[in-house]
Amino acid sequence: MKILSGIVLVIVLLAGALWWVADMQPAEPIEIDNPRVRLVPGGAPMAGYFTLANHTDSPVRLVSASSEAFGHVMIHRTVVSADGSARMAHQDEGVLVGAGETVEFKPKGLHLMLMRARRELEVGEAVEIVLGFEGLEPAEHTVVFTVVPVTSS
């Protein structure tokens, strides 16, 4: 009896370990962390930030973004030149994320430019933004962004 229960225990432990190891593999091909929209008053465009990790073994390209909460969304990068002049560069070809790589959309860098909010947003609110990719199946991912204060980073 003792031997039998010992064997059962070992089997259960092994199965558990296997399940745990299997679970360590990323369940999703891409991972989007800390998606947030920085609230700007007065109807001016807002910025969307997040971290995008590509867990697949081939590159993916973020090519589009859209939201029912905004009239238009563009993928931009802020560029500060050597003379201190700042401008925004539209990412015509989208943003490439290499196999296993992570790209950060953050203040003073890559960001979603969210234009013409269709309703008044409030801090803490959730806003859905659909990100479109090339090299990924399915191509569209709906991401829930949190509205954060303008004074947050």
Next chain:
Amino acid sequence: MKPVRLALTAVMLLGLAACADEGWNGKSIEGLMPELEFELTAETGETVTESEFAGRPVAMYFGFTHCPDICPTTLARLVAAVRRLPEPMQEELQLAFVSVDPQRDGPQQLADYTDAFSERMLGLTGTQRQLKALTRRYRTTYGYDEERADGSYNVSHSSAIFVFDAAGEPQLMLLDSLGVAEIAADLEKLLARRAENADSA
């Protein structure tokens, strides 16, 4: 001395020389640019000149409200830095946001925008002539990209914050690379110097 070590020593010496720039994190512009002078329209709708700020140190930023990324980031850092200062210093410092996009930034738009950051921030804008006069005075520029199909457009502008003392003399350029702590340290030093001058006067 090995070349690598020599190079390292040179870099360290250069670093020291840079720090010796009166110990500012920003770039000192004292004596390099003319005193503050402008005529603009405030967020109240009134025409104002530099006399509006007479007797108060000013931190001024050139931007536009339809700027989703760098403008709010820089203004938020500035406001966070000001909050780290001792209370009397906070009240002394005037914050100014000059929009170089008068077409979209009317008084109400400016007021809504600056209020979101600080009650001590005054929004200003002006005609192209007024804005060109002010930006040229501080050797900076701004410009407009081509309009998109929906009529929206991008604006290029300076990324630095210009700091003036209570007499309107330019003191510092706080570059966009500076963090909250570095900005706070510079502002505190500048405002403390002013307190010292007041004491000795």
